[in-house]
Amino acid sequence: xxxxxxxxxxxxxxxxxxxxxxxxxxxxxxxxxxxxxxxxxxxxxxxxxxxxxxxxxxxxxxxxxxxxxxxxxxxxxxxxxxxxxxxxxxxxxxxxxxxxxxxxxxxxxxxxxxxxxxxxxxxxxxxxxxxxxxxxxxxxxxxxxxxxxxxx
Amino acid sequence: xxxxxxxxxxxxxxxxxxxxxxxxxxxxxxxxxxxxxxxxxxxxxxxxxxxxxxxxxxxxxxxxxxxxxxxxxxxxxxxxxxxxxxxxxxxxxxxxxxxxxxxxxxxxxxxxxxxxxxxxxxxxxxxxxxxxxxxxxxxxxxxxxxxxxxxx
DNA sequence: TGACTCATGTCAATATTCTGACATAGATTA
DNA sequence: TAATCTATGTCAGAATATTGACATGAGTCA
Numbered sequence: 001x002x003x004x005x006x007x008x009x010x011x012x013x014x015x016x017x018x019x020x021x022x023x024x025x026x027x028x029x030x031x032x033x034x035x036x037x038x039x040x041x042x043x044x045x046x047x048x049x050x051x052x053x054x055x056x057x058x059x060x061x062x063x064x065x066x067x068x069x070x071x072x073x074x075x076x077x078x079x080x081x082x083x084x085x086x087x088x089x090x091x092x093x094x095x096x097x098x099x100x101x102x103x104x105x106x107x108x109x110x111x112x113x114x115x116x117x118x119x120x121x122x123x124x125x126x127x128x129x130x131x132x133x134x135x136x137x138x139x140x141x142x143x144x145x146x147x148x149x150x151x152x
Numbered sequence: 153x154x155x156x157x158x159x160x161x162x163x164x165x166x167x168x169x170x171x172x173x174x175x176x177x178x179x180x181x182x183x184x185x186x187x188x189x190x191x192x193x194x195x196x197x198x199x200x201x202x203x204x205x206x207x208x209x210x211x212x213x214x215x216x217x218x219x220x221x222x223x224x225x226x227x228x229x230x231x232x233x234x235x236x237x238x239x240x241x242x243x244x245x246x247x248x249x250x251x252x253x254x255x256x257x258x259x260x261x262x263x264x265x266x267x268x269x270x271x272x273x274x275x276x277x278x279x280x281x282x283x284x285x286x287x288x289x290x291x292x293x294x295x296x297x298x299x300x301x302x303x304x
Numbered sequence: 305t306g307a308c309t310c311a312t313g314t315c316a317a318t319a320t321t322c323t324g325a326c327a328t329a330g331a332t333t334a
Numbered sequence: 335t336a337a338t339c340t341a342t343g344t345c346a347g348a349a350t351a352t353t354g355a356c357a358t359g360a361g362t363c364a
Binding site (some may be wrong): 051 | 167174177178179180199202215273274278282286289
């Protein structure tokens, strides 16, 4: 309709569609993770640690797209429940490198399978070429948005 | 690296990239909306009402990707502050059609301009063809994820 | 008409995340 | 060395969103 000068047409807005897709993905992940007693952030943290052992609280926070305060709360729970371990004192600086315990690894294995099924489903209707171009497009969007200068 | 049988390689995962892009967009929107004293959900609600006057609480919730309970709290605040109006009694059923007040429209105008600048920036590095294919890809992902059957 | 199902609006309690703040450790610079 | 800047871990309070629950109204079906 009359998008010019008016509002942002949500029907054709790529930003809105991006949010819609992200929301659908999150909901699908929550659905398969819930039976495992795991939240998305919880899973993200474990998956990050599996791929990059020794990540710090702040690095995990950035990787899971939450604040370091939120990640800190999560890590304390995960540590208490025996999914991860952190040294009592920092080897260097204030950074506490975190690692998965065997229990954490076991827990992650089930979650990864569940999440993989979601991703496979999401990619189901796309050709390899489409996936490839979607990848490039998303990277482009991220790059443009990261060029600080908020006010323009 | 060794993604087979192991974890989900976050470096090459389209799902992770989707979350990354969505997070970057949200952060950029928060940055430009904050000076206006508005949150993203707050803005989304107003924008939805501008395009589809008379939307109900539940419909607004779905459009803004929050629960109807969360939207209800927001609407009560917006109504109290004079940005929207709702009839005291439902014209039909329990549905209360919500509408923007002149004040709500004024407030939205500034926000829309700010958000538009973010979307323009996001699209800056993409050709028209890329935007078009990104749109199709995102729609495909949403469609695949919406095909319920969570567990497979 | 009556029973059933579904969607809605709303209240309450809980959970999650964020903002603000502080002390500390390393790097940078003079 | 000393001052400054940046990044980190963490505590506390506030904002935000969610789950759970209930009553109500509309639609369906017998």
